[in-house]
Amino acid sequence: MPPRCSPASALFLPFLYPTLFRALPRVPRAGFSTSPPTSTSIAENGSDSTETSTTNDAIPVSRLNPPPDDYAISSFADKARITILAGGGGHGCISFLREAFLANGPANGGDGGHGGNVYIQAVHGENSLHKLARRRVIRAGRGKTGQGSNRGGARGEDVVIQVPIGTVVREIERIDPMDEENVLYRQAREKEREYEKLVREAEVAAQASEEAGVGESEALRLTIDLPEPPERPNAHKFVLYPGMSPGERRNLSLPRLPSRERLYAQPEPSIHLDLSVASPRPILLAAGGLGGLGNPHFVSKDRPRPLFATKGERAVRMQLELELKLLADVGFVGLPNAGKSTLLRALTRSRARVGNWAFTTLQPNIGTVVLDNHKGRPIVKSRSPGPSPSHSVIHDATFGSVVVSNQPQIGEAPEPRKRFTIADIPGLIEGAHLDRGLGIEFLRHVERAGVLAFVIDLNAGDAVKALKSLWTEVGLYARMREDEERERETSERIDWQGDGTNLATGRMIIADLPEPVAEPTGLHIAAKPWFVIATKGDLPGTEENFKKLKEYLDAVTNGKERHPSNVEHAWTEDCQAIPVSAIHGQGVDRIVHWTLELLDD
Structure with missing residues (x-):
């Protein structure tokens, strides 16, 4: 009878359970061992590789060809939907001064504390939204109730939501109790x-x-015959003295609420923030409610001892959608199993998961190429703009040619680049825009990249066809994002309050043809500099495939062929292909040099 978890069993697929396909050493039972294991057997067991590898059997285990369990993965989430609640205000206090020989003193109730605010701030050091995705509900502190002797309540604690740089914040829903109360x-x-x-x-x-x-x-x-009198409009906003009798409550006349100034104004709907740079200070999302007023605020000639105070305001509640777009200098785009993770390991110190199966990468990986580690000369020196000329000539109609000297200022020239980052996203397959494979949502992480690098496997068929397929998916994603942005701008013009306060009055309305809707082009991605990295160039039979790819890119550069995305005015200045063997670390230095050329330009 074969074992239940035999290595040859077809039930455990190698790309799901790679560790089950490793030959495990037999451990002798205690008491029956006659000699310790030899070093030869330990070495043989340590060098076992997975049975799923077909092309890497002859390559020794190394950092670029690691075993399946040699990788580092961190918790990552690029989308989160959270609910934020600002703090409500504390109630005002009903209190009277009581001292010796003064049984019925004046009112001295304190005001309630204001509720806490909710802020958001983009900071360095954060690279994921998984903490917020788990938390879901974020509450600011509620203001404390006022006390006697004119002691005001403590203010509610503020909450600052720290997010990675590149986070986009969109408001989905807002419930403001003050708007409901006003209605x-x-x-x-x-x-x-x-x-x-x-x-x-x-x-x-x-x-x-x-x-x-x-x-x-x-x-x-x-x-x-008169009907019953309606309830007083602001009766629910008052706190009454608990020692009052029912008759006193019924006959109590409540004053109008005084107008109050707000220290923090509530942001107008709907909120849309693009935190592409670090925030110097937190940004207000939801302001806390005002604290209630104590009974001294209602002292008058006719009412020397008011038996009421006001309640604190209820706070706003919002539902937000957070979307992270990683800010990388270079974005890797490629088909599954094209060698993107191995290439990232060869260029950086990243420990991305590497395997000989499709969709090894299930979440984006970020690596940093260090050009200058301050230990000797830099590996590659970045070009920086040269100094400005010492003088310039201005031609004036009155004074003729005037020579103006340009004195260099301290800190005028930018420092040369010392590092750049690379984003490796999961592989795209044909039809990814139809939600095949892992879809195209991960392309948001290369949307802001300065340079796009298309990783093509020379050993996986026609390289030109693969490049066109990738550009098709990228172009469809760009058009989809433009449609979403246009819908968002349209929704911002809607009068959500319903009172017509944002509509123009007293003006003549002239019928006119609507403005033509611009067709989505996807130019904001197609206009980026890009190049091709041809991987697995060490395998036999890839020379002809690379030659066809090079001829096609030269034709695109010369204008004989259209851009692979078929987008007008796309970037076609100098389309290049760099052949590499990532698993051997050969040819990867040229990627660094060429990337710096594109980034500096």
């Missing part, structure tokens, strides 16, 4: 005005009936 207040005021109008009409009718001699009974009937 309810206007409705209650309308009912109150209608009731006051009925009371005035009843009084006029009763007075007229008395003058006509109808009698007091008829006048009394007219006043009794």
Whole structure:
């Protein structure tokens, strides 16, 4: 009977369970071992490789050809949907001064503390949204209730959400209790005005009936037939003294709320932030509610001892969508199993997972190419703009030619580049825009890259066809992003408040033809500098494939062939292909030199 987890079993696929395909050493039972294991057997067991490898069997295990379990992976999330709640304000206090020989002193209740705010800030050192994706709900501190002796409540604690640089923040939903209260207040005021109008009409009718001699009974009937008075508009915003009797509560007359100034204004809907640079200071997302007023604010000649205070404001609630676009200088784009992760290992000190199966990379990897580690001369010296000329000539109509001297200033010339970053995204397959494979959502991480590097496997068929297929998916993604941006701009013009406050009044409306909608072009990605990295160039039979690829790129540069994306005005200045053998580390230095040329230009 074969073992249940035999290495030859077809149930455990090698790309899902690579460690099950390794030959494990037999461990003798305790008590029956007669001699320690020899060094030969240990070396043989340590050099076992997976059975899934077909092309790398003769290559020794190294950093560029590691075993399947030699990789480093970190928690990563490039999308998160969170709910933020600002802190509500604390209630005001109802208190009176009590001292010896002063039983009923004046009001001395303190105000409630303001609620905490919610901020967001893009900082260095963060490279993932997985912490926020787990947290989901973020609450600011609530303001404390006021106390006696005119002691105000403590302010709620602010919350600062730290996100990686390159995060895009979009507002999905907003629930502002103050907007709802304003609508309810206007409705209650309308009912109150209608009731006051009925009371005035009843009084006029009763007075007229008395003058006509109808009698007091008829006048009394007219006043009794009035409907029940509506509730006071701001009754729910007050806190009443707990020692009041029901009769006092019923007959209590509440004043109008005083107007108050806000220290933090609520951001206008809808929020859309593109945090492409580090934020020097936190950005306000949701402002906390105002604290309630203590009873000393309502002292008057007719009301020396007010038995009420106001409640703190309820705070706003928002639902936000965070999307991370990694800010890398170079973005690797390629088909699955093209050697992108091996190439990243060869160029940087990254420990990306490497395997001889498709979709080894399931999340983006970031590597840094260090050009100058301050230990001797730099590996590759970046070109920096030369110094400006010491003088310039200005031709003036009155004074003729005038020579102006340009004195160099300290810190004027930029420092040469010391490093650049590379983003390796999961592989794309044909039809990825139809959500095949892992889709094209990962292309957002190379959307902001300065240079695109298309990694083509010379041993996997026609390289020109593979390049065109990749550019097709990239172009479709670019058009999709342009459509989303256009829809967002359209939604910002909608009057979400519904009161018409943002509409122009008093102006003539002229009928006109609508502006033509521009077709999405995808130029914002096609206009980037790009080149091709032809991997696995050490394998036999790849010379002819590389020759065809080189001829095609030369034709694109000379204008004889269109850009692979078929986008007008795309970048075709100097399309090059660099053959490399990433697993041997051969030819990768030319990638660094050529990348620096494109970045500096």
